Amino acid sequence: MTPKNYLYEMVRSELTWAVGDEHVQTNEADKLGHSIDYYWVPECWHDRGNKPTPPDFVVHPGSAQEVAEVLKIANTHNIPVIPWGGGSGSQGGALPIYGGIVLDMKRMNKVLEIDPVSMTVTVEVGINTQHLEWQVEKAGYSTMHFPASIACATLGGFIAHRGTGVLSTKYGKIEDMIMSLEVVTPTGEIINTLPVPRHASGPALTELYLGSEGTLGVVTKATMKIHPIPESRKFHAFLFKTMHDAMAAGSKIMTSRLRPCVIRLYDETETAKLVKRVLGIDRKGAYLVFGFDGPEKIVDLELEEACKICRGQDTEDLGTEAGQTWWDHRYKFFYPPFMFHLPQAFGTLDTVATFSNIEKVYWAMKNVVEKNFPQATFIGHFSHWYDWGCMLYARFIIDEPPKDANEAIALYNRIWDMAIRAAIKEGGVINEHHGVGLKLGRIMRDLYGPAFKVLEAVKKTLDPNNIMNPGKMGFPGKGV
Amino acid sequence: MHIDQHLDVIHACRFCFMCRHLDPVANVSFREADTPRGRALIADRIHMDAANLQNTDFVETLYRSALSAANRFHCVSHYDETGLALAARRDIVEAGFAPDRVKALAKTLEKATFTVKGRGKLLYFGNRPELYPGAAVITGGDPGKALEVLGFAAASKKVLAKFKKAVAASACKKLVVAEPSAYDFLRDRLDGVTVVHCAEQLLASPVKAGRSRKAVYLESDFLKNYDGNPTAPRELLKKAGYTLLPFGTNDEESYAVGEGAVVFDALNPDLCEKLCGRVYALAADAGKALFVTASQTVKDALTRYNPSFNVVTLEEAILA
Numbered sequence: 001m002t003p004k005n006y007l008y009e010m011v012r013s014e015l016t017w018a019v020g021d022e023h024v025q026t027n028e029a030d031k032l033g034h035s036i037d038y039y040w041v042p043e044c045w046h047d048r049g050n051k052p053t054p055p056d057f058v059v060h061p062g063s064a065q066e067v068a069e070v071l072k073i074a075n076t077h078n079i080p081v082i083p084w085g086g087g088s089g090s091q092g093g094a095l096p097i098y099g100g101i102v103l104d105m106k107r108m109n110k111v112l113e114i115d116p117v118s119m120t121v122t123v124e125v126g127i128n129t130q131h132l133e134w135q136v137e138k139a140g141y142s143t144m145h146f147p148a149s150i151a152c153a154t155l156g157g158f159i160a161h162r163g164t165g166v167l168s169t170k171y172g173k174i175e176d177m178i179m180s181l182e183v184v185t186p187t188g189e190i191i192n193t194l195p196v197p198r199h200a201s202g203p204a205l206t207e208l209y210l211g212s213e214g215t216l217g218v219v220t221k222a223t224m225k226i227h228p229i230p231e232s233r234k235f236h237a238f239l240f241k242t243m244h245d246a247m248a249a250g251s252k253i254m255t256s257r258l259r260p261c262v263i264r265l266y267d268e269t270e271t272a273k274l275v276k277r278v279l280g281i282d283r284k285g286a287y288l289v290f291g292f293d294g295p296e297k298i299v300d301l302e303l304e305e306a307c308k309i310c311r312g313q314d315t316e317d318l319g320t321e322a323g324q325t326w327w328d329h330r331y332k333f334f335y336p337p338f339m340f341h342l343p344q345a346f347g348t349l350d351t352v353a354t355f356s357n358i359e360k361v362y363w364a365m366k367n368v369v370e371k372n373f374p375q376a377t378f379i380g381h382f383s384h385w386y387d388w389g390c391m392l393y394a395r396f397i398i399d400e401p402p403k404d405a406n407e408a409i410a411l412y413n414r415i416w417d418m419a420i421r422a423a424i425k426e427g428g429v430i431n432e433h434h435g436v437g438l439k440l441g442r443i444m445r446d447l448y449g450p451a452f453k454v455l456e457a458v459k460k461t462l463d464p465n466n467i468m469n470p471g472k473m474g475f476p477g478k479g480v
Numbered sequence: 481m482h483i484d485q486h487l488d489v490i491h492a493c494r495f496c497f498m499c500r501h502l503d504p505v506a507n508v509s510f511r512e513a514d515t516p517r518g519r520a521l522i523a524d525r526i527h528m529d530a531a532n533l534q535n536t537d538f539v540e541t542l543y544r545s546a547l548s549a550a551n552r553f554h555c556v557s558h559y560d561e562t563g564l565a566l567a568a569r570r571d572i573v574e575a576g577f578a579p580d581r582v583k584a585l586a587k588t589l590e591k592a593t594f595t596v597k598g599r600g601k602l603l604y605f606g607n608r609p610e611l612y613p614g615a616a617v618i619t620g621g622d623p624g625k626a627l628e629v630l631g632f633a634a635a636s637k638k639v640l641a642k643f644k645k646a647v648a649a650s651a652c653k654k655l656v657v658a659e660p661s662a663y664d665f666l667r668d669r670l671d672g673v674t675v676v677h678c679a680e681q682l683l684a685s686p687v688k689a690g691r692s693r694k695a696v697y698l699e700s701d702f703l704k705n706y707d708g709n710p711t712a713p714r715e716l717l718k719k720a721g722y723t724l725l726p727f728g729t730n731d732e733e734s735y736a737v738g739e740g741a742v743v744f745d746a747l748n749p750d751l752c753e754k755l756c757g758r759v760y761a762l763a764a765d766a767g768k769a770l771f772v773t774a775s776q777t778v779k780d781a782l783t784r785y786n787p788s789f790n791v792v793t794l795e796e797a798i799l800a
Binding site for chain 1: 491492493494495496497498499500501502510511512513515517518521522524525528535537538540541555556557559729730
């Protein structure tokens with residue numbers, strides 16, 4: 001669709017009627033901003049002088065009713081609709097790969113109600129999560145949702161791809177924080193999921209939309225848990241001789257049913273590279289940090305129990321200061337120049353598995369990357385720990401990828417293909433908290449097997465014209 | 481091109497989302513193009529192909545920036561995205577593609593002339609000379625900062641030269657500046673003359689503690705985010721009897737309604753009104769407290785879009 005085509009003007013007229021002239025952008029500056037998200041591929045494409053596919057329209061709805069109107073227009077003309085929050089997703093989930101309408105949700109950013117009795121907040125999901133946290137803190141509470149992308153992303157973005165924050169080990173991922181949702185279905189009906197997440201009233205409809213990445217509808221409102229500001233939050237760090245030893249300690253902390261708010265374990269390579277560079281802790285070994293929060297007496301008790309587990313092994317006790325330093329600088333890892341950046345090729349091969357499998361997954365990925373791509377460095381840390389296992393945040397970095405964009409992307413995709421399939425073989429999954437998007441959709445059938453037909457049937461039923469974010473999560477595209 | 485001197489910023493900011501929550505314009509326009517990332521992407525496109533200087537959508541976006549340095553101040557690595565935007569504006573102007581309204585505004589600013597009245601060691605540049613008895617007073621408009629932020633570097637230098645000439649003629653060795661943008665502009669550019677902000681000067685003078693009052697001090701973008709966040713304005717208000725109330729939800733955002741862009745309201749009145757609207761909405765939490773700003777420009781904008789908004793300048797607060 002181009003401005004020279006009169007159909008373009010017909011659609012624009014309908015969109016401006018639905019949301020107002022001011023809230024439909026068609027200028028090149030906005031289209032450029034929406035043609036690139038945090039996914040390496042469009043970044044590389046731009047870096048090498050190419051132009052990533054822009055949307056035809058950027059629409060900023062102000063209400064669920066306006067979202068519904070836009071979706072009805074899109075169905076009439078069979079135009080793709082791509083929900084966009086902060087645009088900071090790393091999987092290409094928000095890219096308008098077939099053009100169409102980018103539905104930028106940031107105008108829907110109001111905190112509607114804070115319920116101090118039930119400890120919940122109801123909010124429009126276009127809100128920036130740092131803004132949400134600030135507003136909740138002003139009322140005396142916290143969402144306890146502290147992802148590295150807190151300043152970048154919207155709440156809707158986290159809901160779309162089942163995002164998580166630093167304190168997930170105690171407070172959960174976004175899917176544990178959400179109570180209920182308001183959703184606009186692809187055909188334009190506004191629906192609400194049940195008001196509570198625990199019930200025996202049929203399947204959990206909220207779960208259907210958590211992680212659906214804008215392919216099954218547009219989430220417009222959410223009620224989520226909030227928490228009291230903890231009286232105390234303390235950290236402690238240890239250096240283990242090997243990652244395996246540290247993993248044993250970390251898993252014992254979790255299976256002992258202590259309740260840390262965070263555990264993070266860096267492998268030997270990442271300890272030597274990133275922990276040294278960002279935190280200034282220059283040691284050989286595997287750096288393990290954990291923290292507890294809550295009433296101070298309980299924090300002290302649990303912290304001591306966790307430290308006992310670590311001290312039972314051959315470790316160097318780095319103390320509370322090295323732990324606190326990590327907490328104070330936890331976001332620094334993601335700022336330039338500490339974060340990897342073009343022209344480097346880099347990707348976060350994150351996955352999750354049980355404690356029985358997680359090290360096998362780590363070694364399978366590491367071996368496949370290092371054996372097949374000797375130009376790549378493989379590093380990893382384990383964050384987001386559960387009663388039963390933990391998440392692996394592995395990364396590959398190539399300092400000098402091919403200069404040709406197509407060659408560089410082909411190499412990049414091959415690493416993902418091999419590393420993720422190796423993880424799946426050992427009990428891992430495609431992803432833990434960044435989502436699937438455009439990047440990993442092609443592997444969904446391998447992961448799900450015959451069960452993927454269930455997801456496809458849901459998609460076909462809810463979105464008969466396939467307008468919602470086509471070509472993502474392994475669902476059909478629109479053709480080129 | 482001038483943006484070539486900021487390649488580190490282009491490369492750091494074009495794919496970085498970490499400060500988007502602090503861009504005052506993006507927070508009211510909700511547009512990706514209005515974020516530091518959006519502007520860096522545009523600058524990158526211009527760097528790749530100078531023909532993009534003619535792209536009116538890109539040019540307009542670069543002139544929509546409020547040039548708040550809150551982003552730079554809170555960036556872990558302090559990448560100077562406002563410096564990049566200023567460099568891009570210079571490139572636009574020098575290539576002859578500045579929008580007509582920008583050119584018209586620049587023409588007006590170029591006409592500034594400066595007059596000094598009185599003699600003495602101290603020279604005052606502001607609207608409240610009664611606070612500085614015995615000081616000479618220089619008047620005449622913006623000393624070149626506005627032209628500089630619009631991208632008219634050569635014209636800015638000419639106006640500054642006129643200002644310098646007037647200062648030299650006064651033989652004063654110390655200049656007290658009230659407007660933060662002018663202070664930021666002049667503080668390192670007047671040889672042989674010490675430049676201080678009015679808050680520093682007043683704090684060093686006897687200040688009568690007035691009756692106990694509550695006030696919200698709206699932080700100046702220039703003083704806080706460009707000029708090292710001096711404590712003088714807050715100390716001065718406390719010394720004068722004001723109890724300062726917190727404002728907004730955090731101390732990172734700039735609520736200075738486009739102060740960093742100096743002539744933001746003249747250039748983008750619709751956006752300025754939205755920035756003011758944000759302040760009005762948050763002001764409800766402050767009850768009937770007096771609002772105090774270091775900037776006459778900020779006061780003018782806030783009262784233009786809501787004449788009943790209770791705001792005074794720092795100097796007026798001391799006089800009250």
